[in-house]
Amino acid sequence: MKPTARIRTTPSDFVVEEIPAYEPCGQGAHLFLRIRKTGLTTFECARRIAARFKVDPRDVGYAGMKDRHAVTTQSFSVPMAETVQLESLGSIDIEGVELLQARRHTNKLRTGHLSANRFRIALRQLDPPESLQDVREALLATETRGVPNAFGPQRYGRHGDNPDRALGWLRGASRGPSNPREKRLLISSIQSMLFDEVLRRRQEDGTWNTVLAGDLAKRHDSGGLFECEDESVDRPRAERGEISATGPIFGTRMRWPKGLAAEIERQVLADKLGDEKILQRFGKNGEGSRRALRLVRTGVRVSALEGDPNGLLVEFELPKGAYATTFLGVACTLLDDGQRRDDRDGETSRHDELMQHTEFDPE
Structure with a gap:
């Protein structure tokens, strides 16, 4: 049995910094706001930014969702005519939000416009206390061996039933959602479930952290x-x-591997969907892509946690679409105080926000 550790006892225990895919160029009709927020979801922050700048909330752009019960740094964009002088804007004046930078750019910030997320997370009250060194070693060993890159329940919806709802619709047992955003959400949930099942089977046969002839491999550099x-x-x-x-x-335009890797993926598809033709129903909402089976080279560092002799401070970097809780879960079972406080499903993908957001990046 794994040792347990508490996370998100306070917002400052869970610090996330979004690493942009590019920097704003300094000119253009969009204002990029680099902010640090505490106690707000990304969607709520975007809504308040829209009110502050008197724009439609749908015109506020951001690259990815971040926690409420955390201290998170990320960028937002708002449309702003080039004739408006930035000096005239004054302070952002939003509770829980600190403005770090305001600079113009030529395009709206969209979902997926980030390269990675950097984390600084406190693991508190490790139990049993003598597991401290084992947890440290398990985390450091992930640097080359890697961690299974599962989506997990973060992508299955608040009650974990989105994949089943999607299956009912795709098989014709129920009517599909009329809301296109909900349709994208359901397709994403079943794509995530199918990926996780392929990963699980490759963990069982011991091939998740190596390659097979015919595999489509990803260069991490x-x-x-x-x-x-x-x-x-x-x-x-x-x-x-x-x-x-x-x-x-899985999707209509996904590139397939060959050999045993393809056999595993087709078997999962047959077991879960029954018919590969069902993928056609994904349409443009799920064209498909590939995702690495593991996370490696996270730059993980582990140190003593000040004020808690049974705690650790863990710092690491993950690519977009990867979950900090998945990474930490390789070493210990997490008791998430933040999840109990705000009834959330995970650290980046949120059901409520996605239902109101017009874009979704399956990675």
Whole structure:
């Protein structure tokens, strides 16, 4: 049994910094606001920014969802005519929000316009206390061995039933949602569930952290995909953490692997959906992509936690679409005080906000 640890006892225990995909260029009809927020969801922050600048909330852009019960740094964009002088704007004056930078850019900030998230998380009250060193070693060992890159319940909806709802609709047992945003949400949930099932089966057969002939592997330095043709060449690269096998984000335009990897994915599809033709019903809401089966090279650092002799401070970086709780869960079972406070499902994807958001990045 894994040791337990408490997270998000206070917002400052869970610090997230969004790393932008690009910096604002200094000119254009959109104002990029780099802010630090505490006690607000991303959606609520966007709504307040819209009210402050007197724009439609749908015109406020952001790259990804962040926690309420945390201290998070991220960027928002608002449309603003180039004739408006930034000096005339005054303070942002939103409770719980600190403005770090305001700079113009040529386009709206959209979902997925980030490269990674940097985390600084306190693990408190580790139980049993003598597990401290084991947890530290387990986290440090992930640097090259990796961590299973599961979506987990964060993507299954507040009650965990979104994949079942999606299956009922796709199989014709129920009417599909009329709200296009909800339709995207349900498709995303079943894509996530199918990916997690492929990952689970590859964990069972011991191939999740290596590559098979025919795998579509991801280069961690560039993000590029290539087909693994020679295991003797590519397996050492996987052992060094340079590459990882990918799993399916099923969709009509997804690139398929070959060999045993393809057999596993097609079997999961057959077991869960029954008919590959059902993918056609995803349409443009789920065209598909590939996702690495593991997280590696997170730059993890573990140190003593000030004020808690049975705690640890963990710092690491994850690519977009990866979950801090998944990463930490490799070493301990998390008791999430923040989840109990705000009844949330995970640290980045939220049911309520997605229902009101017009874009969704399956990665």
